[in-house]
Amino acid sequence: MSFFSDIGHFIMTPLYYLVSGVLVGWHSVWGAVFGADSAAAWALSVVGLTVVIRAALIPLFVKQIKSSRNMQLIQPKVKELQKKYGHDREKLAAETMALYKETGTNPFASCLPLIIQMPIFFALFRLVDHAAKQNQGHGFLTDKLALSFANAPFFGGALKNSFTSDGGSISVKIIAAVLVVVMTATTFLTQRQLMSKNMPADAMTGQYAQQQKMLLYVLPLVFAVGGIAFPIGVILYWTTSNIWTMGQQFWVIRNNPAPNTEAFRAKERRDAEKAARHGTPEIAAAAETGGGAATAVEEPPKPAPRQQPKKQSRSQRKSGPKAGPPAGGQKPKPKEDPA
Template identity: 30%
Template structure:
């Protein structure tokens, strides 16, 4: 009766895990499907007035509402007219500078496409003010008693100017009161733009101005933010990266003043970021919510006095683009503090980054990240092969002392503490380590978690194909059993999105368990029988690359077990006998 009760409990817990998994993931990985509270502050000029709750954030980020996407395409066609713009052409970025306001509001990444379709065009990073995907950078000054340029100021540029790594561009505006303002933009081969703000005072009296740099963006294009992957405002202050606050915190507070000297400040999505890197005399920074889902990252400099006949220049660098690990590390080596840590690797970055490095090295060799994941699995299993041999030796030793264990259990069945003492004494005398069988599993957990983080975070893995129907290793298997592998026009919920890879995972795990010794406990037998299929449901929503790793690991484990059984036939005979004994006992129990 106890066994039946335990079996029913195990089945109920399994069902709860399977059907509760999707709910739990939505709780831990919210998709912001609830409407956001309305901000009390009035909307800034040029802010988007569409419903900020339309569409749900995704891992990719970007507009998800069809109406917003159509409006964005229409607005871009109008806003990006060549008239009144200076073209940007660099290996990493393309786009243009808006002469009205001297805004950097049109940037796309040349090395990354918008979707997995290679013909989908470059992924857009910045969009002009007023478009649904509004995101731009603005440089300026504040002060009193001075005629200053603003967002409506039309700047002058040299005829035929184009911003390239070889040709900086200088924009000029004259106040009409003796001051000349200039902004000189320079761009490198990747994603870094350097801006020098200069004010020259030809008036007879001194002036005081405060240089300011600002990022303006909507949260409608934000990627999904989770407890393990931050998306939203962030920065580095006093040499330490802070992945906070989130958009909700800024919305509630209206203004969040950052503590410490800003090394850089801005916004991050999972794959992209835009940050301002101050030059000298930075005073502070903050984040602001100005309504309608629009947020600002502000960078303030110390006010400066400009004497007659003098000029003052302030330098600010802007990073806007993909969070490519090698590029970020190179910028950090060049002096941008903690730039390589702008990727949210978490506490285990010391292990995750080497795994990523190895994966990239394998990719350079084979030219396919799916094949690189398989090779990574082979390397990991090869390193752990000696451990597996010791595991099998320990398993054989454990089975050899089972008769002695049963004697101790009978002798001390009323004294649990004494039984534990005698059991540990027996282990020492026989040279048996009962935890040796768990060691390979524990050793694989860090590798599995590191690969999960790499597939989730690394833009280098984004849209990387493997073979056949797997066009993106960082996304779940796109073909599902319930929609007849894409023939029916609907997407099953996460816990029922069973694809070919999930089926292979369950099947290979079942084969692996079939080679293990049978448990004498009927309840444990049932749990092990359910486990492969339960994991099939649990793992189905994860990245395809992660399932490929696990399937390959299962196949290698099966091959390894068969090899070791061949080398230790006495252990194979022992396992077969135990299975036969357990099967006979089960028949007698019925």
């Protein structure tokens, strides 16, 4: 048992220093504004910690988006492999992995930001828990700062209180319940946003789609059940992280959607409207009626090219017939009007 405890301590100790260092750094800023022991200073420090962590995870988020998009786009090919090798599981697994390798798709990349965040989340949880129960700090969070963090007054309670704790007042329980609901709702809406806006219709069926649908309902349920036991300071971190994820995902889906999705068609409509606004009135009218810009503006007719006289040699010019009256000295009769 001590062996696993030593491994856990070896892994978590660097995270304690990382989390506490960022937290204390933000607290030195906000503490000078709101007071070192105020809940506002510590709550904003938790928000600052979230921003720093999520900004550092942006490259992983980009990788997650690319992998998730590839997983969506290759679903028709995966279905073809399932039809072809459905009777042979080993062959199906080998061909599927070959397809992943060929398209540069990592089916586990979509979980990377969550997997990376969980140790940080637990490190923050342990910092608050140790400060509340043992009056101890970890890393750069000294014992004095740990007490200040855990006991910062917050709506009649403290940041160390949770929905299930005995030391919190009714107002603290209400605030904790609201934060748990917001945390759960943002988790659900983030996953729902991805499935409804940035997944092609043919990717909504199959094993990958079933996994996404399962996560859509399982993850919020897990956070709702576990959230009631989290200290308010920890719930602030996860709620802020979810709001960051929603905003970041909204920007990516809006500006770089996957092909053949509702978000992709919406972007095409916005681009067409933008082109119409910046074009001529004729182009704008054509865009409103569905016509192209090339047919909206008529070019003025070009003048017919002037016909050049046929070149003649000198002998042809000298021997050529001279214009004169016809034989007999009679003038040609004028043509009668058919009318």
